[in-house]
Amino acid sequence: MAYHHGQLREAILAAAVETIEAGGLATLSLRDLARRAGVSHAAPAHHFGDRAGLLTALATDGFRLLSEALTAAGENFLERGVAYVRFGTRHRGHFEVMFRPDLYHPDDPELVAAQSRASDLLYSGAATVDADAATTGLAGWALVHGLTSLYNAGVLSERPDDVDALARRVASRLVR
Template sequence: MNDRPYHHGDLRRAILTAALDAITADGPSGLSLRDLARRAGVSHAAPAHHFRDRTGLLTAIAAEGFGLLAATIKEAADLKDAGVRYVRFAREHPAHFQVMFTPGLLRADDLELATARALATDALRTAVAHVRPEGGADDERLAGIAAWSMAHGFATLLLSHNLDDAVAGRDPEEVFRTLASMLFRSP
């Protein structure tokens, strides 16, 4: 009888899911492939077979996250809706969100990550394109930075519980929508 764990099905997905659960609970800093193998019920070598190392695993999580974010924002009706969707994404995918924006954890030259990041950036640019600042292209770029900063900052503060008192039981997406209405007016 073999006492080694056996896994059938999508081992890559099982390891990603275990990693997302671990990151949600403890953050990415304590993530270990050996612990993930134990959580997923597979041999300690299985995660390395799929991701090579911890950086490869975190890069795969970030690439998946940027893909999910791009798909979410692509459906936005306008800039406010894109911001709300950004905040919703962060709330629904906190582990992805945390890893995506910690470049020191990732392989910067990974093609899958670069492609997914570009798709998310394009979706955000499309949402911002509806805002017409006075100064032309340079101001459009700055408007994009301002919109992203607002959505990202709000999401980050929300996830770190720094807005618990300010939001005080209200729907965070509605709070963000109100803030966005104060600062960005659609044509």
């Protein structure tokens, strides 16, 4: 067994996402993550500082993944909304942390950069639909964000496996 793990940071982050998706944020324990990675209980602190530091890194990863997903969806406003929902439901672990700034360090430079990049991608495209881009952009964001949250919470009466189709159908109400 090597003294140095080598990829501890990545291993911890991956295990954290897995844990959150399996049992929710409440079951996330730094010590458990350390055990799973086969290191001592204080090893994660070196990479993340504290629990909030770990969640900061996780949220940053999330915003980067979201930017990728939005970019890949193209310029269409509706399709970006669908991509948002797809991202939020496929990466539940990240999504659950990203919009809870009280859990992490909201001033972290890397986080802020990733955040504003994703935000830009969200609002751009609203201008193609409506003159009042600010309101339309916000309405679209709210709709897809709410749909994702409710879907992940498991409170929707209809909860199909095909999230794309659901998102497209619901979001169409806004852009028609």
